[in-house]
Amino acid sequence: MLTDRQMLILRMVVDDYVRSMEPVGSRTIAKHPELTLSAATIRNEMADLEELGYLEQPHTSAGRIPSQLGYRFYVDHLIKMHSKLSPTDVDSIKSLFGERVNEVERVAQQTAVILSGLTQYTSVVLGPQVYETTLRSLQIVPLSDHTAVVLVVTSSGQVQNRTVTFPEGISLRESQRLVKLLNDRLQGTPMYRIRSRMMEELSREISRHMEDYEEALRLLDQIVTVIDSEATEKVFLGGATNMLLQPEFRDVQKATPVLTWLEHKDRVGDALREEGSSGDKLKIRIGGENDIAMLQGCSVITATYQVGDNPFGVIGVIGPTRMDYGRVIALLDAMSQGLSDMYARLYKT
Amino acid sequence: MLTDRQMLILRMVVDDYVRSMEPVGSRTIAKHPELTLSAATIRNEMADLEELGYLEQPHTSAGRIPSQLGYRFYVDHLIKMHSKLSPTDVDSIKSLFGERVNEVERVAQQTAVILSGLTQYTSVVLGPQVYETTLRSLQIVPLSDHTAVVLVVTSSGQVQNRTVTFPEGISLRESQRLVKLLNDRLQGTPMYRIRSRMMEELSREISRHMEDYEEALRLLDQIVTVIDSEATEKVFLGGATNMLLQPEFRDVQKATPVLTWLEHKDRVGDALREEGSSGDKLKIRIGGENDIAMLQGCSVITATYQVGDNPFGVIGVIGPTRMDYGRVIALLDAMSQGLSDMYARLYKT
DNA sequence: GTTAGCACTCATCTGTATCGAGTGCTAACA
DNA sequence: TGTTAGCACTCGATACAGATGAGTGCTAAC
Numbered sequence: 001m002l003t004d005r006q007m008l009i010l011r012m013v014v015d016d017y018v019r020s021m022e023p024v025g026s027r028t029i030a031k032h033p034e035l036t037l038s039a040a041t042i043r044n045e046m047a048d049l050e051e052l053g054y055l056e057q058p059h060t061s062a063g064r065i066p067s068q069l070g071y072r073f074y075v076d077h078l079i080k081m082h083s084k085l086s087p088t089d090v091d092s093i094k095s096l097f098g099e100r101v102n103e104v105e106r107v108a109q110q111t112a113v114i115l116s117g118l119t120q121y122t123s124v125v126l127g128p129q130v131y132e133t134t135l136r137s138l139q140i141v142p143l144s145d146h147t148a149v150v151l152v153v154t155s156s157g158q159v160q161n162r163t164v165t166f167p168e169g170i171s172l173r174e175s176q177r178l179v180k181l182l183n184d185r186l187q188g189t190p191m192y193r194i195r196s197r198m199m200e201e202l203s204r205e206i207s208r209h210m211e212d213y214e215e216a217l218r219l220l221d222q223i224v225t226v227i228d229s230e231a232t233e234k235v236f237l238g239g240a241t242n243m244l245l246q247p248e249f250r251d252v253q254k255a256t257p258v259l260t261w262l263e264h265k266d267r268v269g270d271a272l273r274e275e276g277s278s279g280d281k282l283k284i285r286i287g288g289e290n291d292i293a294m295l296q297g298c299s300v301i302t303a304t305y306q307v308g309d310n311p312f313g314v315i316g317v318i319g320p321t322r323m324d325y326g327r328v329i330a331l332l333d334a335m336s337q338g339l340s341d342m343y344a345r346l347y348k349t
Numbered sequence: 350m351l352t353d354r355q356m357l358i359l360r361m362v363v364d365d366y367v368r369s370m371e372p373v374g375s376r377t378i379a380k381h382p383e384l385t386l387s388a389a390t391i392r393n394e395m396a397d398l399e400e401l402g403y404l405e406q407p408h409t410s411a412g413r414i415p416s417q418l419g420y421r422f423y424v425d426h427l428i429k430m431h432s433k434l435s436p437t438d439v440d441s442i443k444s445l446f447g448e449r450v451n452e453v454e455r456v457a458q459q460t461a462v463i464l465s466g467l468t469q470y471t472s473v474v475l476g477p478q479v480y481e482t483t484l485r486s487l488q489i490v491p492l493s494d495h496t497a498v499v500l501v502v503t504s505s506g507q508v509q510n511r512t513v514t515f516p517e518g519i520s521l522r523e524s525q526r527l528v529k530l531l532n533d534r535l536q537g538t539p540m541y542r543i544r545s546r547m548m549e550e551l552s553r554e555i556s557r558h559m560e561d562y563e564e565a566l567r568l569l570d571q572i573v574t575v576i577d578s579e580a581t582e583k584v585f586l587g588g589a590t591n592m593l594l595q596p597e598f599r600d601v602q603k604a605t606p607v608l609t610w611l612e613h614k615d616r617v618g619d620a621l622r623e624e625g626s627s628g629d630k631l632k633i634r635i636g637g638e639n640d641i642a643m644l645q646g647c648s649v650i651t652a653t654y655q656v657g658d659n660p661f662g663v664i665g666v667i668g669p670t671r672m673d674y675g676r677v678i679a680l681l682d683a684m685s686q687g688l689s690d691m692y693a694r695l696y697k698t
Numbered sequence: 699g700t701t702a703g704c705a706c707t708c709a710t711c712t713g714t715a716t717c718g719a720g721t722g723c724t725a726a727c728a
Numbered sequence: 729t730g731t732t733a734g735c736a737c738t739c740g741a742t743a744c745a746g747a748t749g750a751g752t753g754c755t756a757a758c
Binding site for chain 4: 386387388389390393407408409410411
């Protein structure tokens with residue numbers, strides 16, 4: 001285990017390196033008023049910390065930078081959690097959640113924008129999860145003889161739509177009948193059970209109501225696809241190009257993989273959802289701790305927001321390993337709380 | 350006016366520079382079999398072309414590169430339009446439009462993906478325009494006592510939805526009545542006239558039907574906002590990070606503004622829509638010809654796709670000024686044709 | 699255990715020399 | 729008059745050599 005003094009020094013190295021992105025030398029630490037030791041003593045301690053794996057040296061005559069293990073120890077034991085938010089931050093958050101919400105998705109989008117704006121990193125907001133949401137309404141609006149729009153509305157207010165074409169043997173009237181049938185039977189069913197429920201309960205119903213069984217099933221399949229795609233909640237990205245502001249990504253070679261990975265929202269959503277489903281309220285992945293190869297030069301911090309005891313959605317920040325962990329954690333905390341409150345106000349009254 | 354030989358040389362310089370991104374010297378051109386002249390003669394011609402403003406020299410002892418004017422002359426007079434597409438390209442496009450379409454938006458998204466994949470530039474696809482689209486259906490699905498989802502479906506199959514909260518004085522029943530009223534009156538109205546139509550025709554109707562006039566208007570305003578946001582068609586981006594593949598954007602300083610600009614789809618959509626509305630089927634903006642400051646280091650090529658004689662949507666490619674114009678134009682041509690055909694098949698039968 | 703002193707390391711900076719691609723110009727040639 | 733060979737010249741790119749200085753590890757004294 002580390003001595004108090006070693007921990008103090010480690011904390012200083014991390015704080016300083018996060019701020020300046022320059023390897024921290026013994027002199028710099030020695031100057032710090034919190035410590036009354038000479039540079040030589042610091043050097044000894046730093047050598048020890050390096051041997052223990054918490055620090056590393058880019059080259060012989062440079063200062064030290066935190067290793068992955070160093071960051072890990074920092075976030076686990078050394079981080080100063082309190083009073084990290086400036087009044088400006090608090091204001092931004094307050095104004096975001098303070099205004100009257102009548103456009104739920106806009107809030108999620110804005111959360112992403114503000115979170116990336118305040119952190120200068122990339123942010124991701126996953127819309128409300130589906131654990132508790134049920135099917136509210138299924139509708140079909142005809143467009144032409146062969147096309148129509150299928151609409152799916154869930155109890156959480158999410159909407160999915162898709163233009164579908166009718167298979168040859170099926171008329172508009174029949175498909176409307178089919179949709180009405182589905183509506184009656186499936187309303188209130190949890191979203192994640194729809195597919196199985198629909199298939200087992202309805203296939204024989206359909207054979208009774210519809211003349212052309214085969215074709216009806218094909219249409220049914222289209223509709224289920226729409227419902228399924230609703231089950232995957234929406235992904236909002238903020239400040240993807242903030243990545244380029246970070247000195248570690250000034251080299252395009254480094255930045256391209258991450259930017260490209262971020263380009264596909266579904267991938268990003270999948271990754272974050274997995275993080276969020278671990279059960280912890282806050283999850284921190286530092287560098288190589290990330291499973292995704294493209295993110296091994298990054299740190300990812302995720303927080304879940306919820307209503308009551310149900311995990312409900314995920315928000316996260318993606319930035320360089322050299323990240324201001326304390327600040328990001330505080331912001332995520334405040335924002336997830338804000339989202340939780342907002343959804344609570346919206347659905348439980 | 351340029352002589353034939355000057356034009357030939359200009360074309361060669363552009364072709365060569367587009368391929369290699371290296372200033373083209375007189376020797377390189379002289380080697381070309383299509384020309385039997387010595388390097389010295391080429392040098393004279395190149396000096397003339399530079400004087401005329403078609404070429405420029407990065408520095409005294411370097412080869413020439415095309416100026417903005419040079420590119421302009423190239424695309425106006427020198428470009429080889431035909432047989433630019435390889436069989437692979439044609440296959441990709443065929444397979445995109447060949448498959449049975451039952452998810453219209455997916456096709457637009459895929460168009461963007463394939464277009465950026467084939468060009469290695471960034472692509473933008475604007476969904477069908479609204480000139481001819483009318484309101485098909487307006488629906489409201491209640492979620493709780495105070496919230497509901499408003500759905501707008503247009504004749505072109507576009508759907509917009511928004512969760513709205515009811516103002517204090519208005520009940521669910523009343524809002525349903527309001528929506529039904531709107532539905533009856535506005536169905537078939539062109540989208541761009543909805544706002545004015547609604548306001549002038551309905552405000553007095555509402556005062557008769559609804560108890561609380563003020564509050565009803567507020568709800569109405571929310572609904573109109575939903576409809577308005579539908580009038581702005583959807584924007585699909587492909588390969589935004591392809592920008593980083595281009596050597597001219599290897600420097601993060603150069604890339605960041607463009608990437609950041611691309612991040613806001615509505616901005617991108619606005620810009621492209623303006624291009625598309627000029628009336629020309631194909632529009633090419635080279636470097637400084639772009640109005641948007643962030644794009645002055647880029648070239649933007651847009652093409653409209655249509656059904657019958659109605660302009661319907663826009664697709665475009667954004668890349669460095671040093672762009673393979675011939676290929677991009679051919680691809681845009683093929684893709685806009687494909688989209689036109691697809692929408693024709695979908696709506697006019 | 700702490701500290702001052704010192705030799706050592708090594709990335710970075712700066713100045714210089716070299717190289718070579720490409721030019722413009724001139725004079726000779728068809 | 730148009731074309732070409734020859735040549736001096738320009739200037740970015742590359743390579744190399746010191747010089748600089750931040751920072752280290754080690755030793756010996758406190």
